[in-house]
Amino acid sequence: MTDASLELLYRALESKPARGLLLADEQCIAEPGIQIPVITNRVDVAQRFQAAGFNAALSDFDLSVIDVDSIYYRVSKEKALVHHLINQALLRLPIGGELVLTGEKGDGLKTYADKARTLVGSDKDLNKGRGGALLARIRKQREPETSLDDSNYRQLCDIAPQGHVALYSKPGVYGWQKIDRGSRLLIGALGDVLDKDGAQAPRDVLDLGCGYGYLTVMAHQRLPDARFVATDNNVTALVACTKNIETHAISAQVVPADCADGIGQQFDLVLCNPPFHKGFDIHGDLTLAFLKAAAARLAPAGMALFVVNQFIALEQKAEPLFASCERAGEGEGFKVYLLKR
Template identity: 30%
Template sequence: MDPRSEVLLRQPDYFQGEVLLVGLPPDDVLGRLPNAHGWCWHAGDQAALEARFAGRVHFGVDVPARAFDTAVVYLPKSKELSDYVLKAVAARLPNADVFLVGEKKGGIEGASKQLIPFGKPRKLDSARHCQLWQVTVVNAPQAPVLADLAQHYELALEEGPLNVVSLPGVFSHGRLDRGSALLLEHLDKLPSGHVLDFGCGAGVLGAAVKRRYPHNSVTLLDVDAFATASSRLTLAANGLDAEVICADGIDAAPMELNTILSNPPFHVGVHTDYHATENLLQKSVKHLKKGGELRIVANSFLRYQPLIEEQFGACTVKAEGQGFRIYSAKRR
């Protein structure tokens, strides 16, 4: 059981009615709260929860339409995302209670201040290195419009400016990160055909490839529904057409690819997690055609080259700078 859920379950009297659990982990909290429903935007968590609690978890970027008596928000990593989801549920719960739960090392103490506009928050419990906060919504906000919270920025590319649309919670929200910037400088000589942007975020790499190589088929894949929603907005803002998939890991990607591009993630929440990237490096060769290329950018301190060489036999450093390296490997 996730320690945040353990803290909730120490206070069962507050959660007897129709409860919405926002950003919940894939544990047994729904099993312990039979009247609760979830709202999730992580495709892997959604799949695990749906397998056990079919029909009880809403997936996507919008607050579910169903009625609920109270809501518990599991503190997201992003302040912008927590602000959005807190306002979204508080707008639906005038004069009712909203709860915020999170780990101390995840910043729950400071994040509790985001409850102040709704009423007077109070710390309800502190245990398992977590805190549970409660606020009665005296001042219900207007329901936020997610598109209005998007940040827009423009990249100057050889083919012309690329407009990027970034939603709250998306990696490198509102700006181009250094790793992707380096990879954008080295998109030359890609194999023609079907290109996958793995861990697409706001869709920068996939959109740039489609702009430069318009005859290529491009698929963008990310585990996060806010990321894939951002990618769709970025593609639309530039008049580009590509497939967008929200799913957990390379297993959901098409086969017979010509290129896999990625600035792969290695952080999840406050914990370091290399699983998604290691899975990518181990299985990407199976998704590539013969002669197809894996091209990724990663922090220089991450020892990805030996993992790639285990699968591909050879891996070259195509470029490096500002603490990042671009690795390239081809299926033989």
């Protein structure tokens, strides 16, 4: 196991708590021999834990119905999400219950633990693990009278600038407070492709890794008669995407799936701004996984538009999968590619 903080968390779980719960973010793996209920917002994480025999529930980290004595959590990258889960855990745990947090100093673990202790009157209990990993135990001595600032985690809000079409997003979605520059560049390139003489308007469109649905909403402005499928591995993102689809009355299906796994339909157009971060790490192989997913789901005359950071060598990864790969746009540190079967 490469994540020392996760290793430390699982070592704490070896005591096999009878009424424990694991909050599993995207970096979590299923550790054989540790059987504990799991809640996650990631499709692939839920599938991995379920395959290993865990009782794993998929939701936007809904802790409203839990009844446990201890909660275990390797802190996430996003501060608002960490604050939200600490708030919910300390609210749901009984007096005497325990929240166990792990992470590194650079992840903010000490600060998170100090804030949590203050909320419920817990004594300091901090232990070190391998490679700078830290584990904090927060024992609930009283009910919290306040909560940590979670940026109104449950609230969907319109993040679009004045004069722009409405775009709803929320904490827990990557880049949730902004319009991604790469995605904006991709939509501009889509307009150029559709304006070419003889170009046939796509009827079936796949938004692969849709996030809060920006590409679907903006492509719908150009393709009002198209049918869309928006899919993402993060069900938190799909909450926001569903709101945007409903707001703009788009003919679309929202599908929770890991890199379009299980979607058998073929599409005239695939739109994708693939992630290259997974938790705290950068994963270059994610681009290849999304390219393979797009190639497998393109109709024979279909096309895909991908936008990536300029340092990602998409051409090399796409060459074995597509008949053609041409630069369709560039700017602000991003490149857009038009791919055809």
